[in-house]
Amino acid sequence: MRCEVVAIGTELLLGQIVDTNSSWIGEQLALIGIDSLFQVKVGDNAKRMEDTIRHGLSRSDAVICCGGLGPTQDDITREVIAKIMGVKVVRDEEIVSRIRYMFEARGREMPKNNLRQADIPEGASIIEEMPGTAPGLICPVDKKVIYAVPGVPYEMQEMMRGTILNDLQKRSGQSAVIRSRVIRTWGHSESGLAEDLANHMSELDNTGTATLAFQASGVEGIKVRVTAKANNEKEAEKVLIEEEKIIRDILGDIIFGTDDETMERVVLDILQKNKMTLSAAEYLTGGILATRMTALDAKMVTFRGSLVGAHDKEYLKIPGEKRAAAAAQSARANFKTSVGIAALAPEENEDYPPGTVFLAISMQGVRKSKAITLPGARSRLRSYSVISLLDYLRKTLLYEM
Amino acid sequence: MRCEVVAIGTELLLGQIVDTNSSWIGEQLALIGIDSLFQVKVGDNAKRMEDTIRHGLSRSDAVICCGGLGPTQDDITREVIAKIMGVKVVRDEEIVSRIRYMFEARGREMPKNNLRQADIPEGASIIEEMPGTAPGLICPVDKKVIYAVPGVPYEMQEMMRGTILNDLQKRSGQSAVIRSRVIRTWGHSESGLAEDLANHMSELDNTGTATLAFQASGVEGIKVRVTAKANNEKEAEKVLIEEEKIIRDILGDIIFGTDDETMERVVLDILQKNKMTLSAAEYLTGGILATRMTALDAKMVTFRGSLVGAHDKEYLKIPGEKRAAAAAQSARANFKTSVGIAALAPEENEDYPPGTVFLAISMQGVRKSKAITLPGARSRLRSYSVISLLDYLRKTLLYEM
Structure with a gap:
């Protein structure tokens, strides 16, 4: 089965926004074994949108249209799809009342334009995720199908995960499943990983049970992606478990x-x-560290706090690595936590190689620190410091607790 | 004149790499007044590449192919273009010796595959930027043209800037320049902005001096992009200045x-x-606020610090909005800064509508706070709070200082 992606919006062609949606969709389609052989960007122009979607339908079984569902006059995806289906758009009163409710709940008046988001091509069905915003659409065209989703990544992803991927897999009638697992590493180079795994990869070339691919993800480390194709979910899962064990x-x-x-x-x-x-x-x-931790622990139950900036200047006089140790201990004492950590840079009058960072951990029975050197400009150095510090803590918790 | 972009590579369709090249190219083309109405991603497959490039040539005057010029077997852009031109590829001995020299200079042996990068469709000319790597190509097809550039962004950009943009402008025979300005707003909905600007937009439809487009950028607010097309740089700049004034x-x-x-x-x-x-x-x-501020002020000269988490629990007993005011004042005192700001959420035992956030500012002669309600899940609510708080500070500094 083939599914094409059409990303709609003049701003995409002008480079004002990078189209990450079709990449994300392509990845999801690959994971359920559906080929996405073409992905096209087209502007907010009725004729060119129509041509592009029709062309997509002529060579693929399904077309996913991203964008052009908003409330403004240049959002015309609904109308273009209706034309291809040979039907009219009709206003859905239930959607009207949902949108109206959303505005009322925020104490704001609904601009009249927003009613356009309740216009649905006759014969299309509505995707139920994200009620109150522009609904996604499933639009049958003979034996093929056009899906329409918003260009807002979060809304699009909810609709893909909740409805479209299942619908596509049902339509494809195929049973082969493709599953993959990402194994995340920190501390090795891509070529180093490739060398370590070279023998195992040649084995896999022979057996064909799985494939490995590397993906350098900057401050997220380097990912090894294991992909298995099997007759069913269970077999694929078995291969992934075995592969993960071997790679570990x-x-x-x-x-x-x-x-x-x-x-x-x-x-x-x-x-x-x-x-x-x-x-x-x-x-x-x-x-940066606090932002990442509180994104997962919003109520700050485990991560209790962070001091950004030299609130307490006492120990700024302590030299080098020891200053980081003192800062970690001070955080631990101030926030009354079991663990305090710190990442500091050398002061301007201290003589260390560029990229030097001091990492420190303070916890029951452990007071440790180290100096590392990291590559890159200050912005990346800060992010690299965060993941290095967390990795330092991870290993300390694993081995010294 | 119309120029289409074809990004080549199966990894693009699979979402392993996001295609940023065609966005960048689209932006450059717009700046010299060339329309890029379609941008297509296609995998490393000869037949589909050929169809896509031919289709591009049928509706545009030029096609820029990105990628597929590397040394491996799946790099087949050269051969596909030769087929479309109806010619053979021939090995260019000068390029062979350049590539050989590059390897020798690094003390490495040249893999035989790399010779493929010296294969050139007969009748094509070579783009001189980036010697020693896969050369870019200019391939005339009747009165139209196909360009081929590497997928590596830096190499592609050098060739675009050094050769292709000039070549395209020469072919287009036009001297018009297009310039744009982004006007950033916070606090209004996209449809609200559209209504406020509706009259002016109809005027522009008549005069044709500029166009306006809206771009919702989540926690970055909503952008209004003004685009002016004029005979020269100076005139375009004049239109932008006038438009900015009107919109302000x-x-x-x-x-x-x-x-x-x-x-x-x-x-x-x-x-x-x-x-x-x-x-x-x-x-x-x-x-999040500290992360954003320190990204611009890494040495923390102006932004002195942030307290993440309830370090000082004293004023957690103060109710609602007043708690935020106390927190702002406490930050100001602790860090000894001229301004302290705070964003807090209601405590669980307080009765406020969902999405309520308290914002507060403490500075010389000003102690103020307000409650606002924001849409969205907690992660977005946090980011929305940051920009709302900064906007509150911006207006306070503008009007009350």
Whole structure:
């Protein structure tokens, strides 16, 4: 089965927004074994949109249209699809009342334009995710189908996950499943990983049970993606489990997580499991660590706080690495947490190689610090410092607790 | 003149790499007044590449192909273009010796595959930028033209800037320049802005001096892009200045900046101009504000610090909005700054509508706070709180200082 993606919006062609939607959709389609052989960007122009969608339908079984569902006059996806279906658009009163309710709940008047979002091509069905915004559409055209989703990534993804991917898989009638697992590493180069895994990859070339691919993800580390194609979910899962075991044996503790497990997720999990709390001194990292931790722990149950900036200047006189240790201890004391961590840079009068960062941990029975050197400009150095500090804490919690 | 972009590579369709090249090219083309009405991604497949490029040539005057010029077997752009031109590829000995030299200079042996990069369709000319790598190509097809550039962004951009944009402008025979300006707003809905500007937009439809487009950018607010087409740089600039003035008159102080001026940039500029310093209490915003401010002010000269988490629990007993005021004052006192700001959420035992956020500012002669309601899940609510708080500070600095 083939599914084409049409990203709609003049701003995409003008480079004002990068089209990340079709990449994301392409990835999801690949995971359920559906080919996406063409992805097209087209502007908000009725004729060119119509031509592009028709052309897509002529060579694919399904077309996903992203964007052009908003309330303004240049949002014309609904009308163009209706024309291709050979039907009219009709106003759906239930959607009207949902949109009206959304505005009322915020105490705002609904601009009249917003009613356009309740216009639906006759014969189309509505995607139920994200009620109150522009609804997504499933529009049958003979034996093929056009889907319409908003260009807002979050809304589009909800509709893809909740409805469209299932609908596509049902239509495709195919049973082969493709599953993949991402193994996340920190601390090795891509070529180093490739060398370590070279023998195993040649084995896989022969057996064909799975494929491995590397993906350098900057401050998120380097990902090894294992992809297995099998007759059913269970077999695919079995291959992934076996592969993960083999790769863990080869790479060891540079693996910090799998799939969506970020470094901060992994560290938070270890802390929660041990009923520990964490705080940080962020004189170098400027709040990045807190932002990441509180994104997962919004109520700050485990991550209790962070001090950004030199609130307490006492220990700024302490030299080098020891200053980081003092800062970690101070955070721990101020926030009354079981663990305090800190990342600091050398002061201007201290003589260290460029990219030097001091990392420190303070917890029951452990007071440690180290100096590392990181590549890159200050903005990346700050982010690299955050993940390095969390990885330092991860290994400390694993081995010294 | 119309120029289509074809991004080549299966990894683009699979979402392993996001195609940023065609966005960049689209932006450059717009700036020299060339329309890019379609941009297509296609995999490394000869038949589909050929169809896509031919289709592009049928509706545009030029096609720029990005990618597929590398040394491996799946890099087949050269061969596909030769087929469309109806010619053979021939090995260019000068390029062979350049590539050989590049390897020798690095003390490495040249893999035989790399010779493929010296294969050129007969009748094509070579783009001289980036010698020693895969050369870019200019391939005439009747009165139209296909360009081929590498997928590596830096190499592609060098070739675009050095050769292709000039070549296209020469072919187009036109001298018109297109310039645009982004006007950034916070506090109004997209449809609200559209209504406010509706009259002026109809005027522009008649005069044709400029066009306006809206772009909702989530927590960055809504952007109004003004685009002017004129005979020369100076005239275009004049139109932009006039348009900015008109739009400022209509929209007033919901405009916080233009082009790359983010809200944090604007607030920092006002503070710096007045030699003021800033600190924050981030119990709700979890370090997001500090992350944004320190990204611009890494040495923390103006933004002195942020307290993430309830370090000081004293005033957690103070009810509602007043708690935010106390937190702002406490940040100001602790960090000894001229301004302290805070965003807080209601405590669980307080009765406020969902999405309520308290904002507060403490500075010389000003102690103020307000309650607002924001849409969205907690992660977005935090980001919306940051920009709302900064906008509150911006207006306070503008009017009460």
